Amino acid sequence: MFAISTAAPASNASLWIFLAFVAATLVITWLSARRSRGASAYFAAGRRITGWQNGLAVAGDYMSAASFLGIAGMIAMNGYDGFMYSVGFLVAYLTVLFIVAEPLRNAGKYTMADVLAYRLKPRPVRAAASLSTLTVSIFYMIAQMVGAGVLVRQLIPGVTYEVAVIGVGVLMVVYVVFGGMLATTWVQIIKAILLIVGSILLSILVLKRFDFDLAKFFSSLTAITSTTASGESVTRNFLTPGLIFKNPWDQISLGMALLLGTAGLPHILIRFYTVPDAKTARSSVVWAMLIIGAFYIMTTFFGFGAASLLGPDHIQQHGGTNMAAPELARYLGGEIFFAFICAVAFATILAVVAGLTISASTSFAHDFYVNVIHHGKEHRPGEEVRIARITAFVVGAASIVIAILLGPGVNVAFLVGLAFAVAASANLPVIVFSLYWKRFTTAGAVAGLLVGLVSSVVLILISPDFMKNPLFPLKNPALVSIPLGFLGAWLGTVLSKEQSSVEKFTELQVRANTGLGAEKATEH
Amino acid sequence: MSSPDTPTPDHDLTGIIASQTDIAPLGRGGSKPEHERTADEDIDPVEWARIAGDSDFQALLRRKLRLVIPATAFFIVYYFLLPIGVGWFPGLMERKVWGDLNIAYLYALSQFFMAWILAGIYVVAAARWDRSQNALLKKFGVSHQ
Numbered sequence: 219m220f221a222i223s224t225a226a227p228a229s230n231a232s233l234w235i236f237l238a239f240v241a242a243t244l245v246i247t248w249l250s251a252r253r254s255r256g257a258s259a260y261f262a263a264g265r266r267i268t269g270w271q272n273g274l275a276v277a278g279d280y281m282s283a284a285s286f287l288g289i290a291g292m293i294a295m296n297g298y299d300g301f302m303y304s305v306g307f308l309v310a311y312l313t314v315l316f317i318v319a320e321p322l323r324n325a326g327k328y329t330m331a332d333v334l335a336y337r338l339k340p341r342p343v344r345a346a347a348s349l350s351t352l353t354v355s356i357f358y359m360i361a362q363m364v365g366a367g368v369l370v371r372q373l374i375p376g377v378t379y380e381v382a383v384i385g386v387g388v389l390m391v392v393y394v395v396f397g398g399m400l401a402t403t404w405v406q407i408i409k410a411i412l413l414i415v416g417s418i419l420l421s422i423l424v425l426k427r428f429d430f431d432l433a434k435f436f437s438s439l440t441a442i443t444s445t446t447a448s449g450e451s452v453t454r455n456f457l458t459p460g461l462i463f464k465n466p467w468d469q470i471s472l473g474m475a476l477l478l479g480t481a482g483l484p485h486i487l488i489r490f491y492t493v494p495d496a497k498t499a500r501s502s503v504v505w506a507m508l509i510i511g512a513f514y515i516m517t518t519f520f521g522f523g524a525a526s527l528l529g530p531d532h533i534q535q536h537g538g539t540n541m542a543a544p545e546l547a548r549y550l551g552g553e554i555f556f557a558f559i560c561a562v563a564f565a566t567i568l569a570v571v572a573g574l575t576i577s578a579s580t581s582f583a584h585d586f587y588v589n590v591i592h593h594g595k596e597h598r599p600g601e602e603v604r605i606a607r608i609t610a611f612v613v614g615a616a617s618i619v620i621a622i623l624l625g626p627g628v629n630v631a632f633l634v635g636l637a638f639a640v641a642a643s644a645n646l647p648v649i650v651f652s653l654y655w656k657r658f659t660t661a662g663a664v665a666g667l668l669v670g671l672v673s674s675v676v677l678i679l680i681s682p683d684f685m686k687n688p689l690f691p692l693k694n695p696a697l698v699s700i701p702l703g704f705l706g707a708w709l710g711t712v713l714s715k716e717q718s719s720v721e722k723f724t725e726l727q728v729r730a731n732t733g734l735g736a737e738k739a740t741e742h
Numbered sequence: 743m744s745s746p747d748t749p750t751p752d753h754d755l756t757g758i759i760a761s762q763t764d765i766a767p768l769g770r771g772g773s774k775p776e777h778e779r780t781a782d783e784d785i786d787p788v789e790w791a792r793i794a795g796d797s798d799f800q801a802l803l804r805r806k807l808r809l810v811i812p813a814t815a816f817f818i819v820y821y822f823l824l825p826i827g828v829g830w831f832p833g834l835m836e837r838k839v840w841g842d843l844n845i846a847y848l849y850a851l852s853q854f855f856m857a858w859i860l861a862g863i864y865v866v867a868a869a870r871w872d873r874s875q876n877a878l879l880k881k882f883g884v885s886h887q
Contacts, residue, residue, distance in 0.1 A: 298846060302824060305853045309821045312857055315864060316810045436842045458836055459828040459846045466829020473825055477818065500868055504861050511854045724794035731803060732793070732875050734884060 232557035233374055239408070239565045240389065246404045247397035258740050260398035260603045261328040261580050265739040267403055267492040273505020276489050278406030279573040280307070280480075280506070281413060281513060283365055283540075283566050284634060289514070291539035293521025294546075295530045297439065297456030299463045300521060304514040306473045308507065310480035313646075315503040318481045320496040321653050321730035327737055330487045330645060331585045334652050336729075337722035338660040341590050346667040348585040350644040351484040353671060354637045355578035356613070358485075359571055361633035363387065363621035366567040371626070372537050373544065373560035379626045384618055390572040391614035394579065395607045399492060402572045409562075409569035410509060416562040417516040420543065423550040424523030439522055444530035456525050468693050472635070475696035479638035482645030485577035494739040520546055571617075579609035632683040632693070636674060639696045643703035644670030651707050653730060656723050658707070661714035666707025673699040789882075798878050802871060809867050813860055820856055824849060 258264055267275065285307065292300030326332035331347035363383055370382035377385075393401050428435040439456040446452055454461060463469055480486065490499040524533060524546040533542045544563065548556035583606035588596060596602055648666045651658040677695030682688040690698075711718075729735055793799055827835045828846055835846035 298850075301847070302828060302850050305824060305850050306821065309817060309853055309857050312814070312817050312860055315861055316814055320868075433841045440842050457842060457844055457847055460832060463828075466825055469825035469829060470822065473822060477821060497868075497872060500865065504865055507857060507861050511858060515851070515854055721791060725790035727803070728790050728793045728799070731799075731806070732879060734793075734879065 231554050232560040235557055235561035236374070236564050239412070239561060242408065243389075243393065243401075243405045243568075246408075247393050247401040250397035250401035250404070253400065256740070257328075257600075257602050258737070259400065260606065261584065262488075262491040262737075263399040263403050265492060265494050265737060267502075269493065269498045269501035270505045271403070271407055272489055272493050272498070272502035273509060274410040275403045275406040275492075276486060276502060276506035277509040277513070278410035278413075278569050279485055279489060280510060281410070281566065282362060282570045282634075283369060283563055284361075285513075285517075286413060286417075286566055287369065287540040287543055287563055289517050290521040290524065291533070291542040292462070293517060294524035294528070294533055294542035295444075295539055296462040297442070297454070297522070297525060298459050299461055301518055302459065302463075302469070303472075304517055306476035307480075308511045308514055310476045310478075311503060311507045311510065313477055313481040314486070315500065315507070317653075318487065318649060319490050319499045319503050322487060322649075323490045323493065323496045323499040324733045324736045325726055325730045326491065328488065328491055328584045329581050330482075330484055330649065331581070331589075333726075333730075334648055334663055335589070336726045337652060337719060338658075338663050340594065342660055343663045343667075344585040345590045346664045347645070347648075348581045348590070350640060350667050350671050351581040351585070352578055353675075354482075354484055354640050354645075355574045355581075356617070357633045357640070358637040359574045359578070359613070359617050360620055360624070361637070362567060362571050362574065363617050364624055364626065364628060366564075366571070367621060368626045369540060369567065370564060372541060373564060380622055383621045386568055386571060387614050387618035387621075389568055390575050391611055393572045394575045394610040394614075398603075399488075399576060402576050403489075403492060405569045405572055409565045412562045412565055414509060414513060416547075416559050417513055417520070419555070420523075420547060420550070420559070421516045421519035424519050424527070424546070427523070427527060427550070435519075435522070435526070438526040442525050442529065444534075456522065465691075467691075467697065471692045471694040471697035474700055475635065475638040475642050475694050477642075478646045478700055479640075479642030479696070482641035482649065483637070484581060484641075484645070485573045488577050488580060491737070495736065496733050575610050575613055578613050579606045582606070582609040632678060632681075635694045636678050639674040639678070639694055639699055640671055642670075642696050643674050643699035644668075647700075647703040647707045651711075653726070655711075656720065657711060657718050658723075659711045659714050659716045659718050661716055662707045662709075662711030665710025666703055669706025670699060670703030673702045793878070793882055796878070796882075798874065798881070802874050802878065805867075805874075806871060809864065813864065817856065817860055821853060824853065 253259070285304070289300055289304050292303060294300075322330070322333055325336060329347070330351065331344045334343045334347055363386060366386045367379040367383040370377050370386070371379050374382075393405055425432075425435065428438065436457065441453050442456045443451060443453045490502070493499050493502055520543055524542040528542070528546060528549055533539070533545060536545050544556055544559045547559040583602050587605045588594060588602050644667045647670060648663045651666070652663065674695050677690050677692075677699055678684065680689040681693055681695065682691070683693060692698075827849065835849070836844050838844050839848060
C-alpha cells in the first residue's frame with residue numbers, strides 16, 4: 219500500500235545527525251568545565267540560569283522518550299486513551315507551581331532534603347530523603363537505559379543493545395562528571411528545542427495531508443481498521459475512549475501518581491536551584507508548562523496522524539508501538555526526516571538520563587556524604603563536588619551493568635510508574651507537612667518517607683505487572699500508597715514525644731515566603 | 743545578581759581553589775559561611791519571629807493560601823472528572839458535540855487550557871505578592887542582598 223524503501227542511507231543520516239548532537243553537547247561540557255568552579259557552580263550552575271532557559275530545561279528533563287515515542291505510539295495504536303494518558307503530565311505542573319517551586323528555591327540549597335532539614339533533625343531526615351531520591355532516580359534511570367538500548371537498536375540499524383546502553387551510559391557520565399549542572403542544563407535545553415522543532419514539523423506535515431482542515435482530520439479517525447491478535451479485521455472509532463484502558467481505577471491511581479508525584483521528582487526539583495531567585499523559579503515553571511502543554515497537544519496530531527495515514531497494522535509490522543512517530547516521519551518527509559526524528563528521540567533519552575544522574579549524585583554527595591556522615595562539614599575543600607563526581611561515575615557504571623544484565627526483553631514500564639508513585643507517596647507528603655504544618659517532627663518525616671517508599675515498592679511487587687494472580691489489583695500503587703505516606707508522616711508526628719521547634723518553623727515560613735536569606739547567584 | 747562587594751569570609755579559600763568558595767572552611771574548627779549553617783547554628787541578625795508575627799506578613803500568607811487552596815482543589819476536581827467520566831459515564835462522554843469530536847476529546851483538550859489559565863492567574867497574583875513582600879522587607883530594613 220505504501221511505497222516505503224528502507225534504504226541504508228537513512229541509518230547513516232540518523233547516525234550523522236546524532237553525532238552532531240553529541241559533538242555539540244561535548245563542546246558545551248568542555249566550556250562548562252572550564253567555567254565552573256566551586257560547589258554552587260557544579261550543583262546549581264551558579265544559580266544563573268534564566269527563566270526561559272530553565273523552563274526549557276525542566277521540559278527537557280521531563281519529556282522522556284516514553285512521552286515522545288510511547289504516547290505517540292499509544293495514540294497511533296489505540297486512539298483517544300493515549301491522549302487522555304498525556305493530560306495528567308501537564309496538569310501536574312500546577313502542583314509544582316502552587317506548592318513547591320518557590321518555597322524550595324527560597325529555603326533550600328541543592329536538594330529537596332535541604333528544606334526538610336531546616337526545622338527537623340538534619341541527619342535522620344537527610345538519610346531518609348537521600349534513600350528515597352536515590353530509589354526514584356535509579357528506578358527511573360534503569361527504565362530509561364533499557365528503553366534506550368531497545369530504541370537505538372531500531373533507530374540506528376547496526377548498533378546492538380549492549381553498544382547502545384554503553385554509549386548512552388558513557389555520555390551521561392561525561393556530561394555530569396565534567397560539566398556538572400551547567401552542561402546538563404544546556405543538554406536539556408538543546409534537546410527540548412530539537413524535540414519541539416521535530417514535533418512542530420511532524421504536526422504541520424500531518425495537517426498538510428488534510429489540507430489543514432481539522433474537521434477532515436478528525437473525521438478520518440472515526441473508522442480506523444486494524445487486525446486483532448486473533449487475525450480478525452476490526453474497524454474502530456479512534457476518538458472513542460476505553461479502547462485500551464478498561465479499569466477506571468487504574469487511571470485514577472495513575473492520575474494521583476502524576477499530579478502529586480511530579481512535584482516530588484528529585485531531578486525536576488533540583489532544577490529550581492539553578493535560577494537566581496524564587497520569581498525566576500516561578501517563571502521557569504510557566505515556561506515549562508507552555509512547552510510541555512504544546513508538546514502533548516501536538517502528540518495528538520502525529521499520534522492520530524500515524525493512525526490515520528499509516529494505520530495500526532503498518533506500525534505493528536514496522537517496529538511496533540514505539541516506532542509510530544519515526545515511521546510517520548519517514549512516510550511524510552522521507553529518509554532524512556526519519557533520520558532527524560530518530561536522532562531527536564536519542565537526544566531525548568540522553569538528556570533525561572543525564573538529569574537523573576546529576577540528581578542522584580547531588581543527593582548522595584550533599585545529603586548523605588557531607589551532611590549525614592560528616593555532620594555537614596567537608597574534611598577537604600572541594601570534597602562535596604569530588605564525591606558527587608565519583609557517585610555519578612558509579613551510578614553510570616551500575617546502570618550500564620544492570621541494563622545489560624536485564625537485557626532488551628524485560629518490561630520496564632512499571633519502573634517509571636514506580637518512580638512517580640514513590641515521589642508522590644514518600645517525598646510530597648513530607649515536603650507539604652514541613653512547609654505548612656507547625657507540629658511536624660523528625661519522626662514524622664522519617665516515617666512518612668519510609669512508609670511511602672516501602673508501600674509503593676511492595677504494592678508494585680504484588681501488582682499485575684509482577685504476579686499472574688496479583689494480590690493488589692492496580693498497576694500503579696498511588697491510590698493506596700499516597701494516603702499511606704501522609705498517614706505515616708502524621709502518625710510519626712503525633713506518636714513521637716519530640717517537641718517541634720516553633721522558632722525554626724517560623725523562620726522557615728518567613729524564609730520560604732519572602733526569600734530572605736536565600737542562596738544567591740554566584741559571580742564570575 | 744549579587745553585588746560585587748559581597749564581603750569575603752574570614753576563611754576564604756580563593757587562593758587555594760582559584761575562586762570564591764561557598765563551602766565550609768577546612769576542618770571542624772572554623773566558622774561556617776552563613777548559608778552552610780544548620781538552623782541550630784544560625785546566629786544571623788534577622789528577627790524571624792518579629793517578621794512572622796507582623797500583621798502584614800500574616801496577611802500575605804493568608805492571601806497566598808486564599809488563592810492556592812481553592813485553585814488546587816479546583817484543578818484536582820477538574821482533572822479527576824476526566825477519568826471518572828470516561829470510566830463510569832461513557833455514554834455521556836462519547837456524545838458528539840462538534841463534527842466528529844465528542845465530549846471526551848474536548849474535555850481532555852480543555853485541561854491544557856485550564857492548566858495554562860490557572861498558571862496565568864497565579865502569576866498575576868504572585869506579582870502582587872512580590873510587591874507586598876518587598877514592602878514588608880523594607881519595613882523591617884532587611885533586603886535580599
